[in-house]
Amino acid sequence: MPRYHFISKLFWKALRKNFEHTADIGIEIESPTLSEAFQEVSLSFSEIITGGSLPEVLTSKEVFLESNNLDSLLVDFLSYLIVLFDTDDFIAGSAKLEISKKNSFQLAGKLVGETYNQDKHGYGVEIKAISYHQLLVQEGPPAHLRVILDL
Template sequence: MVNAYWEHFPHQADIGVRGVGPTLAAAFEQAALAMTAVTTDLALVAPAESVEIACEAPDDELLLVDWLNGLILEMATRRMLFSRFAVTLGGHRLRATAWGEPVDVARHQPAVEIKGATYTELKVGKTETGLWFAQCVVDV
């Protein structure tokens, strides 16, 4: 069985984030990891503090955007980076815990600030091999 993973894909001046996993929740978790990896090396972010996030939307695509934008808001207001996520989905409702730590500029060396998740290249579905994927472009 293929493990969950994340990846980036190019998109003009911005960057695409994609999460893939055996479940939709795992794909959402991996998309969040991909988004953090736009900013810093995930290995440098200790999962020391937890933050709860909840959102809902009329469909899975909009839920992905709400989820990532909820994380961006937490990153900005708490001045934190996150490196671990646990997502639970029910209908089009999401409950999640994100673990991370306050930004340490010297150690994390943040490359960019993510302004928001967009509707560009927004897709949620299954791959040809039956894995779930969740993707969109983030504005940097």
């Protein structure tokens, strides 16, 4: 059964939903802006790894990515989160991201979180890759993201 996460800022900020998909798991985000949707997808990513908890905000990582389209930008961003987890054991508990379009789409900002500790954070599943299958990025408003993660 899907879990719904309501994040309140004044009246409504975002709705996040994780859904099961065979040996994969999906993330679906609806948010007022595309930047906020990308922020929310980073939190869902962390919750999937930990089994539902978010880490404290102790250390930060700068992020800057560039892509020709929004689909690739989302896949690149989530792939970057996999690299941070696999190489630095870093999981994000908060994100401040901005997406802009010049000649290409750019994502810039900061991820704040901490080093993953299974005893402290718990364990859900390992995310191995990001799938383009059923990938959806709509700028909105409201912005809508849908992505399937290979476990």
